[in-house]
Amino acid sequence: MATAFLSTANSFLPSPLSSSTSSSCSSSSSLAPASVYLNNQNVKRRPTLCKAFNESPPPSRALNKRGFSLCFISSLVLAAGNGCSNANAAILEADDDEELLEKVKRDRKKRLERQGVISSSDREKGYLQDLVYKLSKIGQAIDNNDLSAASTVLGGSTDTDWVKNANLAFSKLSSSPEEKTQVETFNSSLASLISSVTKNDVESSKVAFVVSASAFEKWTTLTGLVGQLKGL
CATH class of the missing domain: 1.20.5 (Single alpha-helices involved in coiled-coils or other helix-helix interfaces)
Incomplete structure (x- = not known):
């Protein structure tokens, strides 16, 4: 069984290997034919390899077209x-x-x-024009430290006709939240002004007057009435 396996294995070995093996056991003079044999084998293989390389098929046109199509689509x-x-x-x-x-x-x-x-709204503009005159007189009186004159114009409370009429005009001509906020500021400052004048507090009266006049001026700017009222 072992002999048969060895003989079968030897049949798959190439002839140059067997020649090399036998030559290793022979004298040095037998090496020359082996070298010639190997050189001849190399010479024979070179043309074969070159021919195989030269005869290798060029890239197919279908592949080139496919690559071009992919690039174009990309x-x-x-x-x-x-x-x-x-x-x-x-x-x-x-x-x-x-x-x-x-x-x-x-x-x-x-x-x-x-x-x-x-x-x-001519009537409402008339109310607002009267308010401008009232504020002008009050401001002059407070600037002169004449709180009694300011009190005469103010009337002592926010229930006077000119204040009520001014609020009628405010209600009709105010539409935006900003305008309504300025109206609220004016009314609260006017109430503080009346209270300060009643108490004969000059400094507090000046502060309250400035806040009231500023709120009214901002309101007229927002509503577009600043150029239609005299004295502003």
């Missing part, structure tokens, strides 16, 4: 991506412009409506 995808980004940016910008335009239209509409209300 470039289109990238270009489409950039196009989508630019398109989205353009859409957002258009939306912003449209929103801004709508805001401008709304503001213009409100301004025209306000102008219409003011134009048809």
Whole structure:
């Protein structure tokens, strides 16, 4: 069994190996034929290898076309991506412009409506003009430390006609939260002013008057009445 296995294994060994093995046991003079044999084998193999290399098939055109198609499609995808980004940016910008335009239209509409209300409010503007005159006289009196004169104009309470009429005008012509806030500030400061004048407190009267006059001035600016009332 072992002999048969060895003989079978030897049949798979190449002949140069067997020649080399036998030559290793022979004298040195027998090496020359082996070298010649090996050189001849190398010479025979070189043309074979070159021929195999030269005869190797070039890259198929189908593969080249496929690669070109992939590159082309990739470039289109990238270009489409950039196009989508630019398109989205353009859409957002258009939306912003449209929103801004709508805001401008709304503001213009409100301004025209306000102008219409003011134009048809001659009586209310008369009340406000009287308020300007009253505040001017009160301010002069307080500036001169004449609180008795200021008290005569104020009337001693917020129930006087000119204060009630002023609040009627405020109610009709105030629309925004900012305007209503200034009205509240004016009324609370006016109440403090009357109290300070009654107590003959000059410094507190001056402070309360400045706050009241400032709130009224801001209100006329917000409503657009600042140029329609004399003395402001």
